[in-house]
Amino acid sequence: MAAAVSRGGALLALIAVRAAAQGPPAGSEWRAYGNDPGGSRFSPLARISVANVQQLRLAWVARTGDFMTDRGRFEATPLLVDGVLYVSTPLGSVVALDPATGAERWKYEGTVRFGYDDYGDFANRGVAAWRDGRGSGACAGRIFVATVAARLTALDARTGRPCESFGEHGHVDLTRGLRHQPExxxxxxxxxxxxxxxxxxxxxxxxxxxxxxxxxxxxxxxxxxxxxxxxxxxxxxxxxxxxxxxxxxxxxxxxxxxxxxxxxxxxxxxxxxxxxxxxxxxxxxxxxxxxxxxxxxxxxxxxxxxxxxxxxxxxxxxxxxxxxxxVPAQPVLFALRRGSDSIPAVAVATKMGHLFILDRRSGVPLFPVEERPVPTSDVPGEVASPTQPFPPSAFRLVPESLAAGDAFAVTDSMRAACRARIAALRYEGVFTPPSRRGTIIWPGNLGGMNWSGVSVDERRGIVIAPTNRLAMVVTLIPRDSLHAAHMAHPDLEFGRQAGTPYGMSRDHLGICTPPPWGTLTALDLSAGTVKWQVPLGAMPQLAQVPQSAAWGSFNLGGALLTASGLVFIAGTFDQHLRAFDVETGRELWSAALPAAGHALPMTYVAEGRQYVVVAAGGHDRLHTTMGDYVLAFTLAGPGAPVPDTTPGPLGGDYSGEMHIGDARFAMGLALRAAGDSFTASVSIDSVQIIGPVSARRSGRGVTVGFPLAYPAKRGCTATLTMTLQLWNGGRLLEGGGTFDGTCAERGHQDAAFVFRRRGRG
Structure with missing residues (x-):
């Protein structure tokens, strides 16, 4: 009998090995940024459908531990490869998670140097995966991450350790070999x-x-x-x-x-x-x-x-x-059906809101493209192109005209000011060149589809495009006047444009721009027409203004499509993940997020359940709520996971960091239960604790406060308060706080705190 069990166990093991070799069922994973190499953002999964999407509930929440309060853009779309969920952060970290529970399997700590406030785009949108068909040893599966610090790293997919055979101990310096070295x-x-x-x-x-x-x-x-x-x-x-x-x-x-x-x-x-x-x-x-x-x-x-x-x-x-x-967006590859023909196509989304559909074998347009005359430049030395390419009107997804009479505002006096401002600037259409007078650039460099791109449902012949409409103002400034202009308008963005006669400034028209400011559009490729267009999201700042729900929100992130006819999208200022009916544009479901989800959602199947996952981390320049959350949603029902809201034991020893402004300080924290509250001791590198440390329970977490002195900034003192909660199964103690006193810039700064419990994996 024992021998029979052994043979049965061996047989089951053999079946498991063969199943692993064959890989997961088709469509159940998400192995590239846009799911497939062509970036369609389409999933064949259909367990979550138009009929049941209202039953979607939060299944689990994980935090990466790379929390920052005032910088960074957690824009990553996780990958699910060989049963593991991989997500990257702006600091260049990579975290491997269990797809069914969100439990951390390993974390590679990124090498991006903290403390700079001039990472122009302090973002990371994800990783790439590779599997070696030749073997199964260390680094047979690799996860690649590239960072704002110009480093390409190869990690062992099983352990998170750098692959020693790649570059120099797992890393390649991408600045090497450049014609123009970074300054x-x-x-x-x-x-x-x-x-x-x-x-x-x-x-x-x-x-x-x-x-x-x-x-x-x-x-x-x-x-x-x-x-x-x-x-x-x-x-x-x-x-x-x-x-x-x-x-x-x-x-x-x-x-x-x-x-x-x-x-x-x-x-x-x-x-x-x-x-x-x-x-x-x-x-x-x-x-x-x-x-x-x-x-x-x-x-x-x-x-x-x-x-x-x-x-x-x-x-x-x-x-x-x-x-x-x-060209801000991933080119999306798909098959365009015309009668009985299937044409290999590529969709090219732009900041102008123009969508070009090309034969991907040759680059020849599959819908007409017309070269149209556009305005000339009035700046000495500049020679603007006399024409620009325009697709058909249905493929131009945002407005291309803006006059003073179009100005928008929520009060008559503000509207009058907006009209006057627009009238004073140059604008003669979408390709009006920059000028010394100041030129409106509309729909703007944040406009059109931007990096959100488009998503394609081949079977239905539908392209889904989230768009922005935000008018910008660019002014060319003679070089000898640039410093004075900067001093006069320190709140504007300036660029030196060294090597030319002109610097530049850039501003935006804000809500002078007529709404909707963000839309979601479906384009019918068979008919060559817009199938539907709806406002996307809302601006919380205007929630009390009547009709503001129809004005949409500026957005960045992208749309996930499923075979069941759903469109999932986040990206808006009002911090929601939404589901729409792909056929009608009707919003079917939404869920609030703890931070703005400026990322493309993805979906997969784990342990027989379909999940929809999105990163929520905010955006420093858009000033949306910051975070480091990965959230998974699944259908409610028997066996469905639910987030653990039980207060965990807070007592213990922790090591971690404080992120404040452009500084990063190593910290130690010890919490000991004392009746219904705690005692606490704290250590911070280069900082002196100059008074008692208070600690009290705060909901599922703890609030700790104490006075300090910072010898490196002679004579300064401050009071530090941090409110922390347990995350990731009790491994992570994380939260925000304040830094008040003479050590803080202008007397007050927000801070982020991340601690890991010592002695636990």
């Missing part, structure tokens, strides 16, 4: 996930556009996934006379221009050995007198041979960009 730490970095194609891992870069003409170049590089060696590189700016497009850069220094970088998400068609690169603007954004001509292949989607980096084709969405109109 400061954030002049070159990465904010979007790498792309894995075969045995190559591809990365682009994020480059500040308005610092100088010769900014770091936007080279795309492919690295060997095993060794980290460079296999190929492609520079979107032609540098040599024999390079394709060389003649479209005119001027003595034009071919030394920087940027034209690809900061957004790449896509791949492995069967055709193609990758699709969304390329941004050349530097600087708003004056192109040093780079006359159309400037190929800036502001283009570029198709390259994946295995070699060889140029195949390009389609330019803006000629000679003067508006910061990068």
């Amino acid at each position: 400061y730490h954030w002049e070159y970095g990465v904010t979007s996930p790498p792309l894995v194609v075969g045995d190559l891992v591809l990365v682009g870069s994020a480059v500040p556009d308005n610092h100088r003409v010769d900014a770091p170049e936007g080279v795309i590089r492919a690295f060997d996934v095993r060794s980290g060696a460079v296999r190929w590189r492609f520079d979107p700016i032609p540098r040599q006379p024999h390079d394709t497009g060389y003649e479209t850069w005119i001027g003595p220094t034009a071919h030394n221009t920087g940027a034209a970088n690809a900061w957004s998400i790449f896509s791949a068609d492995p069967a055709r050995d193609l990758v699709f690169i969304p390329v941004g603007s050349a530097s600087p954004d708003f004056y192109g007198g040093e780079r006359r001509g159309d400037n190929h292949f800036a502001n283009s989607v570029v198709a390259l041979r994946a295995s070699t980096g060889r140029f195949v084709w390009a389609f330019q969405v803006v000629h000679h960009d003067l508006w910061d109109y990068d």
